Amino acid sequence: MSTSAAETQPLQTIRLSDVCKSYGDYPVLKNIDAEVARGEVVVICGPSGSGKSTLIRTINRLEEINSGSITLDGQNIHAAMRTRELNALRSRIGFVFQNFNLFPHLSVVENVSISPVRVKGVAANVAHEKALKLLDRVGLADKAQAYPGQLSGGQQQRVAIARALAMEPPVMLFDEPTSALDPEMVGEVLAVMKSLASEGMTMICVTHEMGFARDVADRIWFIDAGQILETAPPEEFFKTPRHPRAQRFLADLRH
Amino acid sequence: MIHDVIAIIQDYWLLLLIGQYPNGPLGGLANTLILSALSIALAFPVSILLALARLSKWRLLRWPVTALVYITRGVPLLMLILWSYFLVPLWTGADVPSFVTMLTTLVVYQGAFLSEVVRAGIVALGSGQMDAARALGHSSLGAMRFIILPQALYNMIPSIISTFVSTIKDTTLGYVINVPDLTFAASQVNNQLLTQPFQVFFILAVVYYAICWSLTHVANLVERRITRRRAGLSGGAAPVLVSAKIVSEQL
Ligand SMILES: Nc1ncnc2c1ncn2[C@@H]1O[C@H](COP(=O)(O)OP(=O)(O)O)[C@@H](O)[C@H]1O
Ligand SMILES: [Mg+2]
Numbered sequence: 001m002s003t004s005a006a007e008t009q010p011l012q013t014i015r016l017s018d019v020c021k022s023y024g025d026y027p028v029l030k031n032i033d034a035e036v037a038r039g040e041v042v043v044i045c046g047p048s049g050s051g052k053s054t055l056i057r058t059i060n061r062l063e064e065i066n067s068g069s070i071t072l073d074g075q076n077i078h079a080a081m082r083t084r085e086l087n088a089l090r091s092r093i094g095f096v097f098q099n100f101n102l103f104p105h106l107s108v109v110e111n112v113s114i115s116p117v118r119v120k121g122v123a124a125n126v127a128h129e130k131a132l133k134l135l136d137r138v139g140l141a142d143k144a145q146a147y148p149g150q151l152s153g154g155q156q157q158r159v160a161i162a163r164a165l166a167m168e169p170p171v172m173l174f175d176e177p178t179s180a181l182d183p184e185m186v187g188e189v190l191a192v193m194k195s196l197a198s199e200g201m202t203m204i205c206v207t208h209e210m211g212f213a214r215d216v217a218d219r220i221w222f223i224d225a226g227q228i229l230e231t232a233p234p235e236e237f238f239k240t241p242r243h244p245r246a247q248r249f250l251a252d253l254r255h
Numbered sequence: 256m257i258h259d260v261i262a263i264i265q266d267y268w269l270l271l272l273i274g275q276y277p278n279g280p281l282g283g284l285a286n287t288l289i290l291s292a293l294s295i296a297l298a299f300p301v302s303i304l305l306a307l308a309r310l311s312k313w314r315l316l317r318w319p320v321t322a323l324v325y326i327t328r329g330v331p332l333l334m335l336i337l338w339s340y341f342l343v344p345l346w347t348g349a350d351v352p353s354f355v356t357m358l359t360t361l362v363v364y365q366g367a368f369l370s371e372v373v374r375a376g377i378v379a380l381g382s383g384q385m386d387a388a389r390a391l392g393h394s395s396l397g398a399m400r401f402i403i404l405p406q407a408l409y410n411m412i413p414s415i416i417s418t419f420v421s422t423i424k425d426t427t428l429g430y431v432i433n434v435p436d437l438t439f440a441a442s443q444v445n446n447q448l449l450t451q452p453f454q455v456f457f458i459l460a461v462v463y464y465a466i467c468w469s470l471t472h473v474a475n476l477v478e479r480r481i482t483r484r485r486a487g488l489s490g491g492a493a494p495v496l497v498s499a500k501i502v503s504e505q506l
Contacts, residue, residue: 087389087393091392099383105406105409149486
């Protein structure tokens with residue numbers, strides 16, 4: 001048993017190879033090549049309409065692609081497969097939406113526990129206990145019996161993170177998780193994301209929170225018009241962006 | 256007038272309640288209630304299946320069901336009833352009891368109407384709920400069952416109830432193919448009395464009104480309870496009253 005865990009597991013977790021996608025004639029993603037290593041935090045930024053949401057949604061196949069491949073630990077997510085396999089694959093990729101998309105007819109704790117029970121077949125009482133622990137972790141233990149409609153946006157988004165974590169995914173995707181929030185609630189959601197990152201979660205976050213990107217990201221992907229124009233560590237990206245469009249984007253952001 | 260009504264009820268209550276039974280088939284109010292309950296109980300699941308088929312990604316499923324729903328909705332119920340009554344025995348050679356003919360026709364007709372309500376409820380939810388369920392690994396049927404339908408059906412309670420109420424009202428059309436229901440019994444009474452049609456059909460109207468009103472009332476209570484639970488309220492508060500009002504306006 002001399003080989004360590006790091007050696008037995010492949011370093012790359014997610015690899016996108018030559019991914020192309022178009023809506024009709026309109027190309028949204030053009031030849032995307034990128035890699036996310038285990039435990040890495042990637043922040044995707046770029047102007048609105050550049051394809052960030054589309055890109056991140058292709059990673060758990062909420063959107064189909066036209067060509068190329070996306071692999072998670074070597075398994076091609078966009079290969080032809082049985083729906084049951086696809087569902088199992090999806091449950092290993094947590095997704096947090098801009099609009100939370102909590103299930104309004106279920107209480108907070110049911111929101112978190114329903115998927116382990118219905119998808120994984122976890123016993124209801126076990127899933128419930130686990131859900132309470134996760135809610136405690138995002139600071140919402142006292143809201144377990146509340147319904148989503150009774151919570152603030154920040155609280156809802158933290159429940160949404162707990163709901164995704166309940167499936168124990170090795171990877172979490174975030175699509176502008178704080179963009180729908182009032183400014184005073186952004187911090188509480190970012191704090192949860194930061195703690196996740198510090199625990200070694202592999203994360204891909206679309207966000208305009210440049211403070212978060214600077215503090216937490218290992219790498220920034222700058223995307224414009226469906227292409228990744230620049231990938232760089234945050235210090236480098238913010239100080240000396242190479243691509244003119246990245247420079248312009250950062251300049252606009254500072255105004 | 257009230258006097259006549261009371262006298263009619265005293266003389267004919269058993270006929271109005273159960274028809275000729277046990278000397279003939281079960282009829283009267285009992286049969287109306289059975290026909291209504293069966294129609295609703297069958298039309299409801301049928302409507303969900305039709306709605307899911309219409310939203311299916313498989314054309315082979317979507318197109319025929321869409322055609323069925325359009326045709327059924329575009330034809331008067333009375334015509335459908337006469338069609339099934341005269342043509343089904345011709346085609347199949349089987350002697351179908353008029354009760355079964357009526358029940359089947361009502362289930363298809365109201366199922367088609369209700370499927371549009373259910374479908375609208377599903378579509379109105381938007382894609383976010385389905386996306387969230389799929390991202391968590393739910394199958395499309397699992398997502399429908401645990402995430403989408405509970406919300407879509409709840410949001411559509413007012414329209415669903417008004418479809419149920421019109422199903423009850425539509426059972427009266429069974430009269431034309433001799434389904435021995437309450438309307439049939441009332442017209443028998445009227446034929447015997449000859450001189451008091453207003454009084455007889457007044458009783459009929461009151462009974463139908465009471466049935467439909469009770470159903471709406473029960474639905475109000477159910478909806479109020481769900482709303483209250485979701486709002487985390489202990490007593491009846493403002494939003495509850497608003498939704499109850501929507502239900503009663505549908506009548
Ligand atoms: N379902 C769709 N059908 C057609 N075009 C779409 C659809 N979704 C997104 N688009 C287009 O694709 C482009 C990229 O969208 P999106 O990925 O949402 O960008 P971002 O998240 O960076 O703002 C936009 O021009 C948008 O209008
Ligand atoms: Mg977006």
